[in-house]
Amino acid sequence: MEKCQAIVQAGSQQVTYEITQATQETALIFIEIYKHRDNLKVRAIGRRFFGGLKPLAESFGVEVEDHASAEVAATMASPAPAAPASVQSPNPAPAPAPVPVNLSKIDLLKRKVTLTLEKKKIEPIKARVAVVFDASGSMYKLYRNGTVQEAFERILAIAAAFDDNGELDVWFFAKDYLRAPSVTARDFENYIARTYTLGSKGGTNNEPPVMEDVIRKYTVEEPNVSIPTYIIFFSDGGVSQKGKITQLITESSTKNLFWQFVGLGQANYGVLQNLDEMPGRYIDNANFFALDDISRIGDEELYDRLLNEFPAWIKEARAKGILA
Structure with missing residues (x-):
């Protein structure tokens, strides 16, 4: 892709922001929208990432382990062994609740x-x-x-x-x-x-x-x-x-x-x-x-x-x- 465009509409006002010459990027941050006192403010960012969501998440302080995706892929690729006929498979344990990420500005x-x-x-x-x-x-x-x-x-x-x-x-x-x-x-x-x-x-x-x-x-x-x-x-x-x-x-x-x-x-x-x-x-x-x-x-x-x-x-x- 050579050009991406983001459009923010707020009432009668419209803000258009373009990133040109984007080629191998897999994630983009166009703009930052945040609350300032009683109003919303918009700031152009124009930051590009290579490697999907991992580098994007890390830029906001979220740690992503390098081996996590490999482990998930290996688990999905390997079929689970069949349970013996005389033994009834137990119900799977519920997945742990995700830890909330609460980062201030x-x-x-x-x-x-x-x-x-x-x-x-x-x-x-x-x-x-x-x-x-x-x-x-x-x-x-x-x-x-x-x-x-x-x-x-x-x-x-x-x-x-x-x-x-x-x-x-x-x-x-x-x-x-x-x-x-x-x-x-x-x-x-x-x-x-x-x-x-x-x-x-x-x-x-x-x-x-x-x-x-x-x-x-x-x-x-x-x-x-x-x-x-x-x-x-x-x-x-x-x-x-x-x-x-x-x-x-x-x-x-x-x-x-x-x-x-x-x-x-x-x-x-x-x-x-x-x-x-x-x-x-x-x-x-x-x-x-x-x-x-x-x-x-x-x-x-x-x-x-x-x-x-x-x-x-x-x-x-x-x-x-x-x-x-």
Whole structure:
């Protein structure tokens, strides 16, 4: 088959999604439909599988034993021995009830993080995980339409996959900053709405104070040189304090901190766009990429980009004695 098409009809609205150039695939995921607050949301996935339902099931965290199908086939192919005429065959024992699979949204995303590491041939990572969200006035729409909550859930899955205690540490920043309560996968629903009220800390971008607080938490309040700290920093642009940001990133290059900056939209990201060429650091401890629309990028691509440089930094940090 060269082209497949999925059509979702919701009232008067119709969404059409096509996968082209499909050839040897035996299973396809077109779209994800899930409930968000009181509405249903649709996200294009476009993921293809080879090998039938087994790899598809495993992508959602369902373990399928390789020898199970062979055993079933062998049983079906071999005729059962006939019972002696004088002995009446007993009624077969009822088959055990299937074990229900109850995976939350974070569990499913966590599995995708693990698959990304496996694809990159990276050993399981143990690290502290933090996320910093831009909360300036220009981000208002993304908070209201649920985009920030969605981004939070996708980052929480990384913490669930390899955080040292399963917690995600969260900050918000604009002119001021807010260190929010840490959260686990058990309490992710409506976290953004429950934790941050737009307007209380809104305004313009001011990255240095929140960066200083992140550094303070992991190097002064809760130091641990045996485990890396992975900081995902979302900004929609307007980055202006080049000198101070450069200083903080340079100074923290001797610490067990890795900064993954993510730009939201097409904007001016200033110094963040030149992190790979930033001189004077003990080790390259930061990376940056921009997304036009984070809600339109698939989970696999997002995790692939988020975990592009962090694993290599861990190896170099250990070689240079930053990590014990």
